Amino acid sequence: DTEVTQTPKHLVMGMTNKKSLKCEQHMGHRAMYWYKQKAKKPPELMFVYSYEKLSINESVPSRFSPECPNSSLLNLHLHALQPEDSALYLCASSPVNLGMGNQPQHFGDGTRLSIL
């Protein structure tokens, strides 16, 4: 079992729906990440939060809206998605890089999202 928990595991939504993906970790990590992964491809970074502040947005379309309500939770709000947004959405967490070298990222098992 992973220490990063993502819900739901599967989500099917229409292009006009609004839904949210949730991620929770209790490892005391203060950096949290959203990735998108297409089949047979590596994860692609979308957003990074550090100390609950958005630090990296990899030019993600505004139909994806991240939120970090506290140090343990990370949400991804979805609205007006396109069929090409169908993918596995992964959350990860790590200690914050304090200039002493990168820290290992721990991934959840993802939410499999299908857009009809």
Next chain:
Amino acid sequence: QQQVKQSPQSLIVQKGGISIINCAYENTAFDYFPWYQQFPGKGPALLIAIRPDVSEKKEGRFTISFNKSAKQFSLHIMDSQPGDSATYFCAASTATSGSRLTFGEGTQLTVNP
């Protein structure tokens, strides 16, 4: 310059054999090189990682070999088992990249019984 090139794309090994996956990079600022293992329907799991101040790191049956001058690193899986069948991703990052991981394209490993 941010690319990490991974080979082979797929690999079939007999049980008990050695699986070898190679990665090459261009950016000399990379200073952290993790390997992730991903099973179908699961997220990537950190397998082993190395920093460029060492040439080799071993954890159980898994070994990373690192060649700084050649800008290459590889994963060796000794005594490969059917349970090792998964997709393996190498990755690299720099201390100043804001924790961005640059992933290789992945290797699908199949270990036959």
